[in-house]
Amino acid sequence: MKIPFTKMHGIGNNYIYIDAITHEFDASTFNQLAIDVSNVNTGIGSDGLIVIHPSDVADVGMRIFNKDGSEGQSCGNGLRCTAKYVYENHLVSSSVFRIETKAGIVTVEVYGERECIEQVTVDLGTPLLNRSQIPMHGPDDNRVIAEEFQVASQTLQVTALFLGNPNAVFFVDEIEGAPLHEVGAIVTEDPRFPDRVNVGFVEILSRNEMNYRVWERGSGITEACGTGASAAVVAAILNGYIERGIDVTVHLSGGDLCIKWADDDHVWMTGPAETTIQGVFHWKRS
Numbered sequence: 307m308k309i310p311f312t313k314m315h316g317i318g319n320n321y322i323y324i325d326a327i328t329h330e331f332d333a334s335t336f337n338q339l340a341i342d343v344s345n346v347n348t349g350i351g352s353d354g355l356i357v358i359h360p361s362d363v364a365d366v367g368m369r370i371f372n373k374d375g376s377e378g379q380s381c382g383n384g385l386r387c388t389a390k391y392v393y394e395n396h397l398v399s400s401s402v403f404r405i406e407t408k409a410g411i412v413t414v415e416v417y418g419e420r421e422c423i424e425q426v427t428v429d430l431g432t433p434l435l436n437r438s439q440i441p442m443h444g445p446d447d448n449r450v451i452a453e454e455f456q457v458a459s460q461t462l463q464v465t466a467l468f469l470g471n472p473n474a475v476f477f478v479d480e481i482e483g484a485p486l487h488e489v490g491a492i493v494t495e496d497p498r499f500p501d502r503v504n505v506g507f508v509e510i511l512s513r514n515e516m517n518y519r520v521w522e523r524g525s526g527i528t529e530a531c532g533t534g535a536s537a538a539v540v541a542a543i544l545n546g547y548i549e550r551g552i553d554v555t556v557h558l559s560g561g562d563l564c565i566k567w568a569d570d571d572h573v574w575m576t577g578p579a580e581t582t583i584q585g586v587f588h589w590k591r592s
């Protein structure tokens with residue numbers, strides 16, 4: 307089966323995008339297609355698959371499938387690239403439009419020439435802070451801020467919330483020493499998170515700057531995670547490390563994002579979106 311695709315990335319968080327507005331695809335194959343396109347040896351190589359699709363409730367829709375075939379609710383880097391694609395391909399007419407995701411409808415604004423969008427701002431909406439909204443098992447339905455969290459033989463402090471996807475955030479002194487494998491790989495599958503969880507590590511640099519690294523639900527370590535970085539800014543504010551309502555520079559492995567948890571409770575993320583390849587994937591369905 308020949309699958310036309312576009313590979314794009316948001317500061318290194320790269321996905322294979324298929325345009326289900328222009329072409330027809332069998333939605334029942336998306337989970338397996340995500341696994342197959344992500345395989346760098348027998349596929350194309352990516353952090354997963356993103357499907358751009360028609361929407362009855364927004365200008366377009368976006369579905370995100372991780373490298374393991376699981377479906378996420380949203381994708382910050384993916385939203386910026388989806389916005390770039392639909393604007394450059396004249397699937398929307400305005401530079402401000404709405405994208406439907408499984409986590410809700412988001413508003414995006416693209417900046418640059420029609421033929422080449424470089425920066426995109428996404429209004430990710432409001433973070434969900436109560437335990438049941440994350441979701442996370444526990445003794446109450448309060449917020450999860452610097453809560454003791456046993457991982458193997460270590461007692462850590464976790465801050466958890468839902469922003470596009472479930473996120474668990476740990477603050478560390480030095481980002482280079484962040485225990486991505488020892489803690490990230492374990493916590494992402496921890497039964498206290500019934501839908502699994504993206505695991506972020508944060509080093510606070512100043513009142514408006516931080517380092518962030520991530521072990522993503524369903525994809526492992528990636529160069530960047532837009533919803534994760536945005537959730538980490540919210541977590542840093544909840545812990546009093548960073549002020550609310552200001553632009554925060556978040557340094558990820560693949561580059562920087564500018565994120566603000568505004569006074570209207572919406573979280574705004576601005577960053578780049580880039581096209582890498584366009585082609586046709588010759589899919590031998592496994």
Ligand SMILES: N[C@H](CCC[C@H](N)C(=O)O)C(=O)O
Pocket residue numbers: 319370372377378379380381382383384470471472504522523524525530531532533534
């Ligand atoms: N792994 C995530 C989906 C991708 C999110 C990430 N790549 C982003 O940029 O937000 C999840 O299943 O929750």
